[in-house]
Amino acid sequence: MSTTTLITRIGSLVTNDPGVGDGSPLGLIQDAAVVVEGDRVAWVGPADRAPDADLMHDAEGRALIPGFVDSHSHLVFAGDRTAEFNARMSGHPYQAGGIRTTVAATRAAGDEELEANLVRYVREALRQGTTTVETKSGYGLTVDDEARALRIAARHTDEVTFLGAHIVSPDFADDPAAYVDLVTGPMLDACAPYARWVDVFCEKGAFDGDQARAVLTAGMAKGLVPRVHANQLSYGPGVQLAVELGAASADHCTLLTDEDVAALAAGTTVATLLPGAEFSTRAQWPDARRLLDAGVTVALSTDCNPGSSFTSSMPFCIALAVRDMGMTPDEALWSATAGGARALRRDDVGRIVPGAYADLALLDAPSHVHLSYRPGVPLVSEVWRHGVRA
Ligand SMILES: [Zn+2]
Numbered sequence: 256m257s258t259t260t261l262i263t264r265i266g267s268l269v270t271n272d273p274g275v276g277d278g279s280p281l282g283l284i285q286d287a288a289v290v291v292e293g294d295r296v297a298w299v300g301p302a303d304r305a306p307d308a309d310l311m312h313d314a315e316g317r318a319l320i321p322g323f324v325d326s327h328s329h330l331v332f333a334g335d336r337t338a339e340f341n342a343r344m345s346g347h348p349y350q351a352g353g354i355r356t357t358v359a360a361t362r363a364a365g366d367e368e369l370e371a372n373l374v375r376y377v378r379e380a381l382r383q384g385t386t387t388v389e390t391k392s393g394y395g396l397t398v399d400d401e402a403r404a405l406r407i408a409a410r411h412t413d414e415v416t417f418l419g420a421h422i423v424s425p426d427f428a429d430d431p432a433a434y435v436d437l438v439t440g441p442m443l444d445a446c447a448p449y450a451r452w453v454d455v456f457c458e459k460g461a462f463d464g465d466q467a468r469a470v471l472t473a474g475m476a477k478g479l480v481p482r483v484h485a486n487q488l489s490y491g492p493g494v495q496l497a498v499e500l501g502a503a504s505a506d507h508c509t510l511l512t513d514e515d516v517a518a519l520a521a522g523t524t525v526a527t528l529l530p531g532a533e534f535s536t537r538a539q540w541p542d543a544r545r546l547l548d549a550g551v552t553v554a555l556s557t558d559c560n561p562g563s564s565f566t567s568s569m570p571f572c573i574a575l576a577v578r579d580m581g582m583t584p585d586e587a588l589w590s591a592t593a594g595g596a597r598a599l600r601r602d603d604v605g606r607i608v609p610g611a612y613a614d615l616a617l618l619d620a621p622s623h624v625h626l627s628y629r630p631g632v633p634l635v636s637e638v639w640r641h642g643v644r645a
Contacts, residue, residue: 257293260642261308265289266316266621270299271593271606280589281623289319291613294641299607318622320588322386322614322640323569324595324605327506327527329560330376330390330412331369331404334360336561343536353562354394354422361394361404370407376559377411380567381645384635386614387595387604389414389556391454393421398442405449414599416452417443417479420470422461435466439473452503453479457493464492471500480600486510487532498522504554504598509533509541520549525598527554528590530575531564543590544581554594555587574630584624613642 268287270276276284288305290298298306339353361369377388390412392404401419408415419438427434443453453474457467461484471481481500485493487507494515497505505519506527519526528541546553555572558564566572569591576582582590596605603611617637618625625634638645 258310259297259308260291260310260312261288261305262291262312262314262319262615263288263302263305264316265302265314265319267318267623268299268607269318269320269588269592269623270608271321271589272299272608275299279585281585287319289607289615291639291642294613294643296607296609296611296613298609314617316621317636318618318620318625319607320384320616320618320623321592321605321607322616322638323384323591324387324599324601325380325385325556325559325567325569326389326414326504326554326595326598327529327556327558328388328390328567329393329418329558330373330388331392331408332357332361332394332561333364333368333372334561339562340535340565355425357394357561358396358425362397362400366403366407369404370410373407373411376567380559381638381640382635383568383570383633384616384638385567385569386612386616386638386640387414387599387601388412389416389452389599391416391418392446393418396421396424397426398437398445401442402445402449405446409449414452415450416454416482417446417450417474418454418456419443419446420455420462420467422456431466435462435469439469443473443477447474447477447479450479452482454482454484456484457491457496458484458487459489459491464496467493467496468500471496471502475500482506482598486515494518498524503600506556506558507532507541508546509539511542511545516545516549516551519546519551525552525554525594527556527598528576528580529556529558529564530572530580531566532558534575535564535566540575540579542581543576543586547582547586552594552597553586553590554598555590556595556598570626570634571630574627577627578630584627587627588623613639615639
């Protein structure tokens with residue numbers, strides 16, 4: 256038998272189980288308790304009905320939420336783009352080509368440097384309450400460099416995505432078709448063993464609809480599940496391609512036509528919104544309210560990367576989503592936890608229910624609403640990942 260721990264005197268518990276508590280999507284229980292057994296949640300309910308356990312932890316009336324599920328990040332990289340950010344904030348627009356700077360630095364870095372960088376950012380995220388991390392390749396753009404990135408990512412993150420089609424490699428600037436052949440051929444063969452997902456940046460200056468379709472269908476033929484960088488910088492075919500191919504997620508969704516929104520509403524693809532990118536590029540916010548009102552499932556994620564969104568903070572993204580994207584505090588919390596889990600097709604994270612991983616964040620606040628009510632304040636005080644205090 257594993258050791259059991261009773262976390263009790265939880266002022267406000269977010270379970271994301273609408274079948275318990277107040278019956279809302281958050282499944283809120285006041286004066287609650289949770290029992291952790293080994294790496295899993297064993298029991299959830301009112302504190303006065305909690306069973307005995309080996310150990311006891313007093314939450315002192317604070318709020319307990321599921322650990323954040325960050326379903327979109329780019330953490331295998333080297334180098335720094337402070338100068339680019341500084342220039343952009345001085346009035347120069349962001350273009351997809353800035354990625355080349357990070358590609359050059361990443362190729363030049365040793366394995367140890369890349370691994371140390373990745374571990375640092377995963378720990379930084381964990382301290383801020385993120386207990387599930389997806390990360391991507393995409394700064395190597397050669398067969399060996401992409402496979403190396405994924406090999407390192409698979410050692411330290413929960414979900415790994417092959418993004419050889421981030422931009423056309425500078426080595427193939429004159430022949431993008433040949434680069435797509437490389438990505439869908441030898442690069443995919445080398446990378447597929449380390450990844451669950453295949454992704455493509457479907458965007459002007461990156462890959463058009465036909466190229467994106469070729470990348471995704473080749474990955475699917477190798478058993479990878481698609482997700483798409485779609486409709487970030489311009490209107491385009493990304494979202495509808497994602498829905499058509501049954502992608503788990505269409506990410507960014509900043510510039511959408513009514514047809515795009517209708518397609519998302521009719522399909523199973525989650526719309527993952529990444530407000531750190533709009534913040535860091537002074538771009539138009541994605542309209543979460545429009546998506547939610549249409550019945551689309553929305554996730555929130557950081558897009559943590561050194562170029563366009565260098566934040567690992569899910570609470571920051573929640574605050575932006577509430578302030579500027581029309582989400583309620585409840586919706587934003589759901590999207591940053593259960594929504595991220597949906598975008599990764601996981602039902603064992605993002606919820607505090609019996610059988611799920613004991614991934615928990617205790618806030619120095621009486622309610623999850625404080626995550627947007629008190630923006631910028633480090634409210635995450637204690638984190639458990641798979642039942643272990645971080
Ligand atoms: Zn991204």
